[in-house]
Amino acid sequence: MSRTILIIKNDIKRRLKSPLSTLLFLIIPFAMTALIGLIFDPGAGGETKLPPIKVLLVDLDQNIASKFFIGAFDQKQLKDMFQATTVSENEGEKLMKKGKASAMIIIPERFSLDLADQKSVRLVVVKNPSEEFLPAVVEEFADTMAVGFSALAQIFADEIKIIKLVGNTSLEKISFAELTPFLEMSRVKIMAIKKFLSPLRIGLKTSVMAKPGQVSKAKGFNIFAYILPGMLIMFLLFIVEASMREIQSERADGKIRRMMFSPLTTHELMLARIFSGWLLGLLVCSLAMAMGALVFGIDWGDYFWLFILVAVTCFWSAAFFGMLNAFFRNKNQAGALASPIILVSAAFGGSMLPLEQIPSSMRWLAGFTVNNWFITGCREIGAGAIPLVSYGVLLVSGLLFGLVAVMALQRRLTT
Amino acid sequence: MQPPILEIKNLSKAYDHGKNPALVNFSLGLNKGEVLGLLGPNGAGKTTLISILSGTLRDFSGSVVFKGMDLFADRQLRNQIGIVPQEMAFYEELGAMENLMFWGGLYSIPEKELKKRAQDLLALVELSSRAKEPIKKFSGGMKRRLNVAIGLIHQPELLLLDEPTVGIDVQAKVSILDIIRQVGLQGTTVVFTTHQLAEVEQTCSRIAIMDKGIILAQGTLNELIRIVGEKDIVIVSGEFSADRFSDAIKPLIHNDIEILSITDNEAHLAFANSEGIPGMMQHLFQQHVSLADLKIKSPNLEAVFLKLTGRSLRD
Numbered sequence: 001m002s003r004t005i006l007i008i009k010n011d012i013k014r015r016l017k018s019p020l021s022t023l024l025f026l027i028i029p030f031a032m033t034a035l036i037g038l039i040f041d042p043g044a045g046g047e048t049k050l051p052p053i054k055v056l057l058v059d060l061d062q063n064i065a066s067k068f069f070i071g072a073f074d075q076k077q078l079k080d081m082f083q084a085t086t087v088s089e090n091e092g093e094k095l096m097k098k099g100k101a102s103a104m105i106i107i108p109e110r111f112s113l114d115l116a117d118q119k120s121v122r123l124v125v126v127k128n129p130s131e132e133f134l135p136a137v138v139e140e141f142a143d144t145m146a147v148g149f150s151a152l153a154q155i156f157a158d159e160i161k162i163i164k165l166v167g168n169t170s171l172e173k174i175s176f177a178e179l180t181p182f183l184e185m186s187r188v189k190i191m192a193i194k195k196f197l198s199p200l201r202i203g204l205k206t207s208v209m210a211k212p213g214q215v216s217k218a219k220g221f222n223i224f225a226y227i228l229p230g231m232l233i234m235f236l237l238f239i240v241e242a243s244m245r246e247i248q249s250e251r252a253d254g255k256i257r258r259m260m261f262s263p264l265t266t267h268e269l270m271l272a273r274i275f276s277g278w279l280l281g282l283l284v285c286s287l288a289m290a291m292g293a294l295v296f297g298i299d300w301g302d303y304f305w306l307f308i309l310v311a312v313t314c315f316w317s318a319a320f321f322g323m324l325n326a327f328f329r330n331k332n333q334a335g336a337l338a339s340p341i342i343l344v345s346a347a348f349g350g351s352m353l354p355l356e357q358i359p360s361s362m363r364w365l366a367g368f369t370v371n372n373w374f375i376t377g378c379r380e381i382g383a384g385a386i387p388l389v390s391y392g393v394l395l396v397s398g399l400l401f402g403l404v405a406v407m408a409l410q411r412r413l414t415t
Numbered sequence: 416m417q418p419p420i421l422e423i424k425n426l427s428k429a430y431d432h433g434k435n436p437a438l439v440n441f442s443l444g445l446n447k448g449e450v451l452g453l454l455g456p457n458g459a460g461k462t463t464l465i466s467i468l469s470g471t472l473r474d475f476s477g478s479v480v481f482k483g484m485d486l487f488a489d490r491q492l493r494n495q496i497g498i499v500p501q502e503m504a505f506y507e508e509l510g511a512m513e514n515l516m517f518w519g520g521l522y523s524i525p526e527k528e529l530k531k532r533a534q535d536l537l538a539l540v541e542l543s544s545r546a547k548e549p550i551k552k553f554s555g556g557m558k559r560r561l562n563v564a565i566g567l568i569h570q571p572e573l574l575l576l577d578e579p580t581v582g583i584d585v586q587a588k589v590s591i592l593d594i595i596r597q598v599g600l601q602g603t604t605v606v607f608t609t610h611q612l613a614e615v616e617q618t619c620s621r622i623a624i625m626d627k628g629i630i631l632a633q634g635t636l637n638e639l640i641r642i643v644g645e646k647d648i649v650i651v652s653g654e655f656s657a658d659r660f661s662d663a664i665k666p667l668i669h670n671d672i673e674i675l676s677i678t679d680n681e682a683h684l685a686f687a688n689s690e691g692i693p694g695m696m697q698h699l700f701q702q703h704v705s706l707a708d709l710k711i712k713s714p715n716l717e718a719v720f721l722k723l724t725g726r727s728l729r730d
Contacts, residue, residue: 006520014508017549254500257469258565261498262521263491413471 003264007272008279011246015280025239026284029231030291036227052083053134056092056104063112069145070107082141096126102134102356103127105142115153129383134356224296229378230351232288233371236281237317237342243277244321245338247409248331256413266410270326274318274402281314301381309377312391316370316398323401326408345369370394418483419444420604421573426477427628428463437463439628441477445606447572450599452615452622453608454720460628461608462501465577469498481573494522497571497603501578503558504565505550511537511561512546519568529568536564540594556587563594567603574598576607580614592618612716622716624723631723639719646673646685648718649692651699653706654680663702667695675721683721685714 015022057073059066073084087095092104106124114121125142127135247270250256259269289306292298300306321338328334346352348362349371355363366372377390426441438460445451455461466472468479468486470493479486486492505514515533516526524532537543540560550558559579566574576595580588595618599605609615615622616636623633632639651660657677664682668674671691675683686692689711699706712718 002523003521006517010506010509010517013513014506017508252502254502254504255506257466257471257500258498258504258518259521260469260471261493261496262518262569263494263523264521265490 001268003262004268004272004275007264007269008276011272011276012279021242022239022280022284025235025242026288029228029235030288030295033224033228033231033292033296036231053081053103053137054101055082055084055138056095056101057084057086058089058092058104058106059086060089060109061107061111065112065115065149066107069149072145082138092126096128099128101128103138105138115149118153118157129380129385224292225298225300225382226354228288228292228296228298229375230346230349230371232285233313233349233374234342234346234351236285236314237321237345237370238339239284240277240281240314240317241321241324241338241342243280244273244318244325245331245334247273247322247325248328248334251413252331260413266413267406270322270402270406270409274315274322274405277318277321278311278314281317282311285310285314299382300378301384302386305381305386306378309374309381309387309390312394312398313370313374313377316394316401319398319400319402319405320370323405323408326405326412345371348372350375417447420447420482421445421606422478422480423464424478424480426464426467426475426479428460428467428472428475437628438467438475441625441628441630443623443630443633445573445604447604448599448602449621450595450605450607450619452619453606453625454610454612454615454622454716455608455625456610456724458627459610459625461625462577463628465498465500465575465608468496468575469493494569495572497566497569497574499563499566499574499576499579501581503562505558505561507551508549510547510549511542511553511564514550514561515565515568518565522569524569532568532570536567539567539597540564541590554587556583556590559583559587559591560594563591567598571603573604573606576605578609579607580609580611588614612720616716624720626724632719636716639716640714646687646714646718647689648675648712648714649684649686649695650708650710650712651682651684651706652680652708653704655704655706657682660704663699663704664695667691667698673722675718683718685718685722 055073057070059070070084070086072078073082078084085101087104089106092106095101096104104126106126108122108124111121111123123142123146125135125139127139247256250259256269286307289298289300289310293300324338324341325334328337346369348358348365349369350358350366351371355366355372355375358366373387373390373393377387380387380390421444423441423443426438427436428438429436441460441464443451453461453464463472467475470487470490481492481496484492506517509517512533515536516529519529519533534543534546537546540563542557542561542564545553545557550561553561563576563579566576579595580591583591592614595605595607599620607615607619619636621633621635622639624631624639655663657679660677660682661674664672664674664677664684671687672695673685673687675685677683684695692709692711696706696709
């Protein structure tokens with residue numbers, strides 16, 4: 001073990017003496033995230049055309065306000081943005097579990113009546129956990145609608161009561177067509193007193209499908225948080241691979257032959273190489289995430305669980321590339337094969353394209369990539385969940401790769 | 416008489432599923448304190464031999480006994496051997512002292528003792544003044560000297576040097592050879608592979624000539640020279656083909672003249688009596704062999720090598 005630690009210490013010392021390559025690997029994903037983020041961030045003036053967002057609408061109220069709310073999705077501008085489907089609650093849950101929509105908005109029972117009685121009501125937004133950007137748009141929209149409805153409920157509280165009394169009937173029987181001219185006349189009034197609306201009559205409850213009972217923290221959408229994990233994992237793979245390729249350099253320049261005359265065993269050597277690669281990846285990834293929080297204002301979620309995710313991901317990467325380098329015959333072969341492996345993994349794992357943009361027939365491939373497990377893990381932690389599946393998959397496969405790496409190196413060095 | 420410190424018996428190794436033999440029944444004995452020069456051209460099997468001794472090459476037949484025990488039966492036995500690979504096997508980002516401490520650390524030498532040894536070795540290889548400087552700033556010769564020092568950090572009983580003077584200038588070569596001589600004088604047994612004849616002539620107490628995986632001859636320099644006898648070596652050069660020269664010289668071949676090697680444009684001949692040289696020249700002119708130069712040399716290792724292998728070390 002002391003020899004393993006000696007090699008790790010030696011590697012750290014060497015990296016500190018020539019930190020340029022490590023710094024480059026740290027800066028590139030960060031710069032690319034900034035560039036892509038600025039291009040697609042609407043605040044930066046870029047024009048972004050999104051595909052229609054699939055939204056499921058569950059109307060438990062079946063009354064005037066809920067119909068008004070659902071009717072809004074038929075407006076031209078909203079139609080371009082949303083592909084809304086009205087479904088029952090059960091049907092909606094089934095479709096959400098199958099990932100058929102980005103979000104589901106549930107309008108609760110007595111929504112219209114409570115609104116008329118000036119009581120607080122809640123719209124429920126259920127977000128698809130495998131997506132981040134599109135559900136956030138739905139959430140923002142529902143939030144805006146809540147503000148609008150609150151305004152209506154407060155400004156026309158008296159009028160609604162009068163309508164109820166005059167009509168001597170329930171709100172269900174008042175048609176939307178009857179109400180529209182009345183609303184139009186009051187538009188000016190709304191605009192004038194908009195800023196004095198407080199408190200809002202309609203609240204918004206948001207949840208992620210994976211944890212139906214859990215309410216997520218109300219967070220604004222941050223495009224950098226959406227891009228950085230994908231970039232980070234891709235460059236993490238490159239940096240760890242470069243570190244693990246030292247096995248090839250050390251073979252080529254006689255260092256391993258020299259080591260084999262010492263008491264150092266191939267097991268100790270591979271263990272040292274894996275830990276060294278793991279440590280380097282952990283350092284770079286932690287720094288990049290800290291910079292992401294400081295510069296881009298990314299809220300990563302619980303830092304403890306995030307650290308565990310980064311640690312298992314770096315371990316997986318080091319073990320996997322340790323194994324490949326133990327199999328590769330030389331540095332050239334390692335260089336020629338490792339990069340395509342990383343790029344294919346990035347393409348199918350969600351580093352280059354959001355997973356939801358990949359054709360569904362090919363999405364299953366993501367399960368075989370570390371990129372997918374890391375990105376999904378980051379999102380789950382961001383949403384307040386613990387990515388136990390990501391931890392398990394990465395740790396178990398990492399251990400397996402590490403074991404194969406040790407055996408393969410033993411074989412490679414004594415042929 | 417002491418038993419040999421290293422005894423290699425009938426070592427055979429072939430690559431490409433036996434099609435390409437690298438060592439063929441190779442046998443060699445080495446006594447403690449000897450400096451053996453293993454002389455052979457590229458592809459002679461020198462590096463294969465060193466790789467087998469390091470344990471990085473398997474699937475061979477034969478035995479290697481070190482200090483009376485099977486070298487491969489006990490891993491610790493190999494720890495008493497030092498290696499200086501042909502490549503610069505150290506970390507260039509670090510300093511000379513840091514490298515020595517690292518490589519010595521692999522042998523679990525106590526830190527205080529290790530530091531003392533590292534300082535002594537840096538003095539031996541004349542790098543004390545540049546101990547902390549990153550090695551990437553060193554010249555080729557300085558790197559080679561450090562490569563040797565690292566091989567000695569754990570005070571091995573046997574030091575294997577695989578062509579330690581490749582690619583360096585004359586001054587650096589002299590320095591390395593001097594270090595090897597000093598190490599030998601201090602009692603370390605040394606095996607030194609090279610294809611530079613002058614290096615083994617100057618440095619080694621015993622020389623083994625190997626080619627195509629076998630030892631052709633071994634002994635001291637004088638013992639080897641006796642193989643070609645007390646003959647003058649005549650090197651004839653000109654514009655001729657090997658076949659043309661062979662045909663022309665054939666009638667003169669008798670006990671006094673011996674062909675060592677003939678290639679296109681150059682021939683090496685051994686003359687027991689130098690008085691025969693003018694006659695040979697006249698004969699070649701009569702045969703219309705175009706000659707440009709003629710050199711006469713005293714018997715040396717090169718002549719021995721030519722006689723044994725039929726080719727120059729540079730081939």
